[in-house]
Amino acid sequence: MTTDNHSHANVLIPEVGLRVKALESLLAEKKAIDPAALDLIIETFETQMGPKNGAKVVAKAWTDPKYRSWLLEDGTAAIKSLGYIGVQGENMVALENTPTVHNVVVCTLCSCYPWPTLGLPPIWFKSAPYRARVVIEPRSVLKEFGLDVPDDVEVRVWDSTAELRYLVLPMRPSGTENLTEQELAALVTRDSMIGTGVAQSPSH
Amino acid sequence: MNMLTTDMVPTVLATGDPARVDVEVAPKFKAGDTVTVVNLNQVAHNRLPAYIRGKVGTVTFDHGVFVFPDTSAHRQGPKPQHVYTVVFTAHELWGDAGHPRDRMYVDAWDDYLESAG
Numbered sequence: 001m002t003t004d005n006h007s008h009a010n011v012l013i014p015e016v017g018l019r020v021k022a023l024e025s026l027l028a029e030k031k032a033i034d035p036a037a038l039d040l041i042i043e044t045f046e047t048q049m050g051p052k053n054g055a056k057v058v059a060k061a062w063t064d065p066k067y068r069s070w071l072l073e074d075g076t077a078a079i080k081s082l083g084y085i086g087v088q089g090e091n092m093v094a095l096e097n098t099p100t101v102h103n104v105v106v107c108t109l110c111s112c113y114p115w116p117t118l119g120l121p122p123i124w125f126k127s128a129p130y131r132a133r134v135v136i137e138p139r140s141v142l143k144e145f146g147l148d149v150p151d152d153v154e155v156r157v158w159d160s161t162a163e164l165r166y167l168v169l170p171m172r173p174s175g176t177e178n179l180t181e182q183e184l185a186a187l188v189t190r191d192s193m194i195g196t197g198v199a200q201s202p203s204h
Numbered sequence: 205m206n207m208l209t210t211d212m213v214p215t216v217l218a219t220g221d222p223a224r225v226d227v228e229v230a231p232k233f234k235a236g237d238t239v240t241v242v243n244l245n246q247v248a249h250n251r252l253p254a255y256i257r258g259k260v261g262t263v264t265f266d267h268g269v270f271v272f273p274d275t276s277a278h279r280q281g282p283k284p285q286h287v288y289t290v291v292f293t294a295h296e297l298w299g300d301a302g303h304p305r306d307r308m309y310v311d312a313w314d315d316y317l318e319s320a321g
Binding site: 031032033034036037040041044085086087088089090091108109135136137138139151152153154155156157158159160161162163164 | 207208209210212213214216217218219220221222223224251252253255267270287289297298301302303305306307308309310311312313
C-alpha cells in the first residue's frame with residue numbers, strides 16, 4: 001500500500017496550514033476578526049501591494065530630480081505622495097546606490113520588510129542563512145545572487161532592527177535615456193530594491 | 205474586544221501601527237557621536253542584535269522618538285526614546301574577516317547605547 005506520496009516539504013506544510021486554520025477559527029469564534037475582513041486583507045496584499053509599487057517610486061526618482069532629492073531626504077513623505085503608505089511602511093528611508101556605494105537590506109532579527117512598496121518578503125529574505133551571512137560576508141552572498149561588487153565599491157548593509165524600513169534606489173541602467181517612466185519601471189526588479197540585484201538593462 | 209470588520213480594513217492597512225510617538229524626549233546622542241553598544245543579554249524581549257553588543261560605532265542619524273519594545277512588549281509602558289542609525293566598520297564587527305571598505309548600519313534605541321567619546 002503506497003498512500004504516502006507526499007514529498008518531505010509537503011509533509012511539513014499541512015501542519016502550518018492546520019495551525020493557521022485553527023488560529024483563524026479561534027479568532028472568528030472569539031469575535032476578534034470577521035472572516036470576511038481576513039479575506040479582504042489577503043486580497044489587498046495579493047492585488048495592491050508588491051514590488052510594482054516600489055518600481056514606480058524608483059522610476060519617478062530616475063526621471064524627476066526634484067522627486068529624487070525629496071525621496072532621499074524624506075522617504076516616507078515622497079513615497080506617500082504616490083499613495084504607498086501603511087503597515088510596515090510607516091517610516092521609510094531610501095538608500096541611493098552610486099558607482100562607489102552599494103546598499104543591501106536585511107532584517108537579522110526577523111523579516112521586517114517595506115510592505116506597501118515591496119509586498120511580502122521572499123522566502124530567502126526570511127531564511128536564517130541570508131540573515132546570518134549577509135552581515136558578515138555580504139560580498140559572498142551578493143556573488144551568489146550574481147552580483148560581483150568590485151573591491152573599490154563600498155558595501156553598506158542595512159539591518160532594519162527597529163521601526164525604519166529601507167528601499168534601495170538602484171542605479172539607472174545605461175542606454176535608457178529615451179525610455180518613459182513606465183518603461184523604466186519595468187526594468188526595476190524586486191531584488192534591485194533590496195540590494196541583492198541591479199536594475200535590468202533594456203536589452204535584457 | 206472590538207471585532208475587526210471589513211469596513212475597518214482599509215483604514216487599518218493605510219494607517220499601520222505607528223511606533224513613532226509625538227512626545228518630547230531629549231536625545232542622548234547626535235549624529236557624529238561615537239557610541240558603545242551595551243552588552244545586553246536579557247532573556248526578555250529586545251531588538252538588539254547580538255553581533256553589535258559591546259561594539260563601537262558612530263551615530264549617523266537621529267530618527268526621532270519611538271516606543272521602546274523591551275518594555276512595551278511586556279506591558280511595562282512605552283518608555284519613549286530616540287532611535288538612531290549607528291554605523292559600524294566591518295573590521296570592528298568581524299576583525300580581519302571584514303572587508304576594509306564595508307559598513308553595517310543598524311538602528312538602535314537610546315537605551316542600547318552608551319557614549320564612547
